[in-house]
Amino acid sequence: MKNCEESLQHHAMTVLNIDPTLANGHVEITAPKVSDEARTIQIWIPVEPFQNVSDGIVGIVTSNSIQQFITKNVSIMSEVIQIEVFGRDIANLTNPLIIHFSVNNYTNNSSKRYTYSCQYYDKQGNNTWKTDGCNTTQISDGVVECSCDHMTPFAVLLVEVNNIDGQQWEILSYISYVGCSLSAVFSAFSVLTFIFNRNARAEVSSSIHVSLSSALFLLNMSFMFSEWAATWTVKEVCVFTAVTIHYSLLCSFTWMAVEALHLYLLLGRVFNIYIKHYMVKLSLIGWGVPAVLVGCLLSIQQLTRPFYGYKNVTLSNSNATNLVCWITEPLILYGVNLCYFTIVFLFNTIVLITVSRQIFKLKKVDNKHKKIPVKDASTVLGFMCLLGTSWGLVFLGSGYTSYPILYVFCISNTMQGFSIFLWMCRTTRPEKQKAAHTKSLSSVDTFTTEKQKQ
Structure with a gap:
C-alpha cells in the first residue's frame, strides 16, 4: 500500500x-x-x-x-x-x-x-x-x-433528540407486536367470515370492510417482519419488506377513504344510489391508486438514490440504534405519506361529522328517543374505527415525543383489525333478525345490492 x-x-x-x-x-x-x-x-x-x-x-x-x-x-x-x-x-x-x-x-x-x-x-x-x-x-x-x-x-x-427512549421503545414494541398479532388474526377471521357467510357476501359494506381488513392484515404482517428482515444481509429482502409496508399502509388509508365515501353515499344521500359495477370501481381505487403511487416511487428510485431499505431508529437514552426496514428518505416519508393521509383524514372527518349529525337528527325526530341512546353512540364509535380517526393522533405528536400520545396511537391503531371484526359481527345479522333492524347499515346494503341486481 x-x-x-x-x-x-x-x-x-x-x-x-x-x-x-x-x-x-x-x-x-x-x-x-x-x-x-x-x-x-x-x-x-x-x-x-x-x-x-x-x-x-x-x-x-x-x-x-x-x-x-x-x-x-x-x-x-x-x-x-x-x-x-x-x-x-x-x-x-x-x-x-x-x-x-x-x-x-x-x-x-x-x-x-x-x-x-x-x-x-x-x-x-x-x-x-x-x-x-x-x-x-x-x-x-x-x-x-x-x-x-x-x-x-x-x-x-x-x-x-426527538427520539424514543430505549425502555419506552421496548414497551411500545411489545404492545405493537401483541396488537398487530391480534389485529392480523381477527382481520383473517373477518375475511373467512366474509367467504363462508352468504349474508355477508350479499352486502356491499361487508365487501368494503373485508377489503380494509385485508389491507390491515398485510400491513400488520409486513410490519411484524420489519425488524427481522433488517437482520438479513440480503438487501433485497429489506427493500421488499419496506415496499410491502408502504403499499399496505397506503392501501389501508385508501380503503378508509372508500369507507367514508360509501358511508356518505348511503346515509348522506338518503340511500338513493345506484352505480354500475360499484364494488369493482371501489376496488380499483382501493388497491390500484396505492399500486400506481408505489410503482412511480420505485421507478424514481432507479434514477436516484434508493429510499427503500435499512432505517436506523435512534434510542435517546443510550445513543444506540434499532434497525428496521422502511423509507430512508425523509422527503418521501413525510412528503408522500403525510400529505396522502392528511387528505384522507380531512375527508373522513368531514364525512364522520356529517353522518353523525344526521344520525342524531333522525333520533331527535323520533318521539320515542328523546335522549341519545348508547347504541347510537357506539355506532358513531364504530364509524370512527372504520374511518381511521385514531390515525389523526399523528398530528398531535408531530415535532416532539409525547409518550401518552404514542401509547394511545399504538394501542388504538394496532387493534383496528379487531375492532372491524367486532363491527362486522354486529352489522352482519341472520335473515330472521334483519326485519327488526331495517334502519341498520346492513339492511341498507341489502337494499342497495338488490337494486343493483335489478
Missing part, C-alpha cells in the same frame, strides 16, 4: 493505492492530521470496491475548517473526513466503511436533549447533511464510531 501525504493550513490529504489481495476485508489507516495537536481518527476502508479493478487509488482529506460545510442549525463536533475513489462513486457497500471520530464534548445548558449523529455531506444533492446509510455508536465519551455504506464527506454532528 503506497501513500503520499500533503498538508495545508486547514486540510491534510493522503492518497492510497489499496491492494485488496493484501487485506482481510478492511484496510486500517490513520487519517492525516492537519497539525501535530490534531486528534487521531482511525479509518477502516473496505476492500470490496477495489476487487477486480486495476486501479485502487483512494483519497482521504481531513478538514478542521468547516465553514464550507456549515448549513442552517448544524453543529459539527469533529473534523470532516472526505473519502473518495477517483473517478468512481462508491455506494451500497456490503462491508461498511468504519471511522472512529474523536468528538468535542458539549455542555447541556437547556432543557433540550442532544446526541451525536454520524452524517454525510450530500454534495450531489442540495448540499445538506444526511444520515442515509450511516449508523452511529458512541464508544466512549470522546469517541464515536460511524459505520456507513458509501464514501463521501463525513462528520459527527450534534442533533436534538
Whole structure:
C-alpha cells in the first residue's frame, strides 16, 4: 500500500493505492492530521470496491475548517473526513466503511436533549447533511464510531433528540407486536367470515370492510417482519419488506377513504344510489391508486438514490440504534405519506361529522328517543374505527415525543383489525333478525345490492 501525504493550513490529504489481495476485508489507516495537536481518527476502508479493478487509488482529506460545510442549525463536533475513489462513486457497500471520530464534548445548558449523529455531506444533492446509510455508536465519551455504506464527506454532528427512549421503545414494541398479532388474526377471521357467510357476501359494506381488513392484515404482517428482515444481509429482502409496508399502509388509508365515501353515499344521500359495477370501481381505487403511487416511487428510485431499505431508529437514552426496514428518505416519508393521509383524514372527518349529525337528527325526530341512546353512540364509535380517526393522533405528536400520545396511537391503531371484526359481527345479522333492524347499515346494503341486481 503506497501513500503520499500533503498538508495545508486547514486540510491534510493522503492518497492510497489499496491492494485488496493484501487485506482481510478492511484496510486500517490513520487519517492525516492537519497539525501535530490534531486528534487521531482511525479509518477502516473496505476492500470490496477495489476487487477486480486495476486501479485502487483512494483519497482521504481531513478538514478542521468547516465553514464550507456549515448549513442552517448544524453543529459539527469533529473534523470532516472526505473519502473518495477517483473517478468512481462508491455506494451500497456490503462491508461498511468504519471511522472512529474523536468528538468535542458539549455542555447541556437547556432543557433540550442532544446526541451525536454520524452524517454525510450530500454534495450531489442540495448540499445538506444526511444520515442515509450511516449508523452511529458512541464508544466512549470522546469517541464515536460511524459505520456507513458509501464514501463521501463525513462528520459527527450534534442533533436534538426527538427520539424514543430505549425502555419506552421496548414497551411500545411489545404492545405493537401483541396488537398487530391480534389485529392480523381477527382481520383473517373477518375475511373467512366474509367467504363462508352468504349474508355477508350479499352486502356491499361487508365487501368494503373485508377489503380494509385485508389491507390491515398485510400491513400488520409486513410490519411484524420489519425488524427481522433488517437482520438479513440480503438487501433485497429489506427493500421488499419496506415496499410491502408502504403499499399496505397506503392501501389501508385508501380503503378508509372508500369507507367514508360509501358511508356518505348511503346515509348522506338518503340511500338513493345506484352505480354500475360499484364494488369493482371501489376496488380499483382501493388497491390500484396505492399500486400506481408505489410503482412511480420505485421507478424514481432507479434514477436516484434508493429510499427503500435499512432505517436506523435512534434510542435517546443510550445513543444506540434499532434497525428496521422502511423509507430512508425523509422527503418521501413525510412528503408522500403525510400529505396522502392528511387528505384522507380531512375527508373522513368531514364525512364522520356529517353522518353523525344526521344520525342524531333522525333520533331527535323520533318521539320515542328523546335522549341519545348508547347504541347510537357506539355506532358513531364504530364509524370512527372504520374511518381511521385514531390515525389523526399523528398530528398531535408531530415535532416532539409525547409518550401518552404514542401509547394511545399504538394501542388504538394496532387493534383496528379487531375492532372491524367486532363491527362486522354486529352489522352482519341472520335473515330472521334483519326485519327488526331495517334502519341498520346492513339492511341498507341489502337494499342497495338488490337494486343493483335489478
